[in-house]
Amino acid sequence: MTELSKFGLRVFFDDATQELTFGEGVVCGGGSSKHLQKMKGLLYRDSAAENCDELCYVFCHDIYREEDRHLFEKRQYANGITVLMPGTMGGECRKNSGHYHGYVPGHICTFPEVYEVLTGEAVFLLQESRNFDHADEELKVETLRAVFLKAGEKIIVPPFCGHCAINVGEGPMAFGNLAAPSPLLYAPIQQRHGLGVYVLNIQGRIVFVYNSHYKDLPQLTIVQAHENPALGITFGKSVYESFVSSPERFNFLDEPEQYQEEIEHMLG
Numbered sequence: 525m526t527e528l529s530k531f532g533l534r535v536f537f538d539d540a541t542q543e544l545t546f547g548e549g550v551v552c553g554g555g556s557s558k559h560l561q562k563m564k565g566l567l568y569r570d571s572a573a574e575n576c577d578e579l580c581y582v583f584c585h586d587i588y589r590e591e592d593r594h595l596f597e598k599r600q601y602a603n604g605i606t607v608l609m610p611g612t613m614g615g616e617c618r619k620n621s622g623h624y625h626g627y628v629p630g631h632i633c634t635f636p637e638v639y640e641v642l643t644g645e646a647v648f649l650l651q652e653s654r655n656f657d658h659a660d661e662e663l664k665v666e667t668l669r670a671v672f673l674k675a676g677e678k679i680i681v682p683p684f685c686g687h688c689a690i691n692v693g694e695g696p697m698a699f700g701n702l703a704a705p706s707p708l709l710y711a712p713i714q715q716r717h718g719l720g721v722y723v724l725n726i727q728g729r730i731v732f733v734y735n736s737h738y739k740d741l742p743q744l745t746i747v748q749a750h751e752n753p754a755l756g757i758t759f760g761k762s763v764y765e766s767f768v769s770s771p772e773r774f775n776f777l778d779e780p781e782q783y784q785e786e787i788e789h790m791l792g
């Protein structure tokens with residue numbers, strides 16, 4: 525049993541049953557899981573997904589202390605945890621499906637999302653594109669970035685960035701997400717068999733390989749994640765604690781327009 529203490533609530537990952545469990549007073553709105561077959565069409569080597577039913581990840585949503593429920597419900601923020609299992613899928617590190625956020629009416633940029641690593645070692649891929657919702661056009665990728673994060677570290681996925689989480693460590697990798705509701709667009713990534721790079725583990729080394737289904741990809745850059753206490757992003761304090769103590773710091777989640785530059789400055 526691993527306690528995910530970085531989350532700021534009593535949450536555990538049971539390695540034996542591969543389930544998330546919750547301490548007294550912590551509520552969870554439900555869960556789901558994804559097996560390898562469902563990753564077909566997204567992998568470096570798709571044959572790895574054939575006839576293989578191994579578990580890739582589990583996801584639980586709407587996790588909070590009962591007394592904090594009103595704070596999340598008022599803003600309709602989703603607060604979840606995903607656990608990516610260890611191991612590779614045909615040499616590729618375990619990852620989730622990846623998606624873009626679609627536009628929310630009344631907004632000129634798409635909504636960001638906060639990710640927080642709870643245990644293990646992660647890479648988050650951020651693939652910026654403005655024409656992600658034009659299915660008939662070649663996807664124009666403006667930037668392609670990878671961020672390595674350890675437990676306690678956090679990022680804000682900037683507007684317009686398709687994103688995918690990858691487990692690059694040896695054990696399970698768990699991460700929390702906090703976001704305002706917006707459409708989730710999987711198709712732009714599915715149509716191209718994944719994001720612009722695959723993350724492989726070759727004899728213990730992490731290797732990035734460009735995805736040949738894309739034309740004219742920019743060069744991948746490895747960026748660092750920086751804190752921004754004004755936006756509630758501090759590596760020594762959980763997102764949960766930051767949010768319940770100062771919900772207004774997270775206004776950028778559903779009013780991103782005036783925060784775009786500040787969010788960009790957190791990656792560099």
Ligand SMILES: O=P(O)(O)OC[C@H]1O[C@H](O)[C@H](O)[C@@H](O)[C@@H]1O
Pocket residue numbers: 558583604606620621622623689701708
């Ligand atoms: O990867 P999916 O199948 O979308 O399912 C699970 C996902 O759901 C949420 O939307 C989170 O933002 C993701 O980080 C999480 O991994």
